[in-house]
Amino acid sequence: MKTSFRMLTLALFAAPFASPALAADVSVAVAANFTAPMQKIAVEFEKDTGHRALLSFGSTGKFYAQIKNGAPFEVLLAADDETPAKLVKEGAAVSDSRFTYAIGQLALWSAKPGFVDDKGEVLKQGAFAHLAIANPKLAPYGAAAVESLTRLGLLGSIEPRFVQGENIAQTYQFVSTGNAELGFVALSQVYEDGKLKSGSAWMVPAGLHAPIRQDAVVLTKGKDNPAATELLKFLKTDKARAVIKSYGYAL
Amino acid sequence: MLSDADWGAIRLTLELASVTTALLLVIGTPIAWWLARTRSAWKGAVGALVALPIVLPPTVIGFYLLVAMGPEGPVGRLTQSMGLGVLPFTFSGLVVASVFYSLPFVVQPIQNAFEAIGERPLEAAATLRASPLDTFFSVVLPLARPGYLTATVLGFAHTVGEFGVVLMIGGNIPDKTRVVSVQIYDHVEAMEYAQAHWLAAGMVAFSFVVLLLLYTLNPTGQRR
Secondary structure, eight states: OHHHHHHHHHHHHHHOOOOSSOOEEEEEEEEGGGHHHHHHHHHHHHHHHHEEEOOOOOOOOHHHHHTTTTTOOOOEEOSSSSSHHHHHHTTTTGGGGGGEEEEOEEEEEEESSSSTTTOOTTHHHHOOOOEEETTTTHHHHHHHHHHHHHHHHHHHHGEEEEEEEEEEEEEEEEHHHSSEEEEEHEEEEETTTTESSEEEEEEEGGGGGOOEEEEEEEEEGGTTTTTHHHHHHHHHHHHHHHHHHHTTTTO | OHHHHHHHHHHHHHHHHHHHHHHHHHHHHHHHHHHHHHOTTTHHHHHHHHHHHHSSSHHHHHHHHHHHHHHSHHHHHHHTTTTTOOOTTTTTHHHHHHHHHHHHHHHHHHHHHHHOOHHHHHEEEEEETTTTTHHHIIIIHHHTTHHHHHHHHHHHHHHHTHHHHHHHHHHHOOOOOOOHHHHHHHHHTTTTTHHHHHHHHHHHHHHHHHHHHHHHHSSSOOOO
């Protein structure tokens, strides 16, 4: 009697949320550069599976500290491959769930049309006061930018004009407000449906820096949540990959 | 323990807080005087404007300063036409932002002190034929000393503790805009917890000592 009553209340409470069978929520920590595509993918994910992905955006380094200190995230979509590997090694993530969901494309971007040429010559001419990059100590896109400048032999002349964003989203903000004339951002931030949204950009050739492999992993907190596994499976579908590619990521 | 970069951040923070506090005492005094004495209908609006940074999230202040001081913003256009360039990513930019951000912490204690003086000492000075300026320096300022002490300490400490605004407009440039709070944040994000601890514990100790000094030197209710 008692159990059946409890079952009934449970059913009543669950009913409004349970459109398809056994829908669940999954909290996802998403690297800032993947914000726009992930918002689109989450909508599709809910449509197709009934599961809801609750997204938090930020820098991978901050997420690492939060996850290590008990943050309730169940999936991490990192901006690098080192952090997920490290979490697996430390027992905070499920090892066989890890895979590369996107390879980042670095772009030198200016909010001004025609400011950045398609060969990046603007870096050599140096007619700018500030160049924004993401903090290379913290952000993979920042590290890739420094590596590229080093490879081009321009680091020494440009470094004094660096302004650093705490993550790639803030770096974009410095450039989009015009406070920095140009900056190294993730192509996904300035690109949609296969073309540049505004301003001018140079796609930094992949050969200038180590590939920005962005790995996804199920965290220990999410290992018993079917929605977490489903989400990673969904990221591998053609539908999700099409969205990811439309923002300029390689796969 | 502390690296050169950490010491640079500490020096920069103290410089920023000193310049900001000095400027605030100069700018804050006339504002506080006006707010304490005026019967104008604008008193409420100006008081609210001064108090705004207390309630606004630093991200809001930082974002609007970034936009306003940027090359397309009204402040940015003005500074550019004056040949000063744009303010974000510069020490001067941080000073301007900090002045705005810490304004209420300086104006309000001084204003309270001015209000507590009341009419009578001023009238007494006037009957002794003291000029308004003389009255201000020989009567008002000495009487308002506790208010000035509070204002100085709070203005300084609040600027030292500033983070969100600096993060938004600073650009994290060593020795120019990388203050202690940003340096701590970087250490934490880079998982350099030991270094973060040294600086963070230093901040806790510093803030405690400053407030302790304030409350010891300036117990509330003391001679008004």
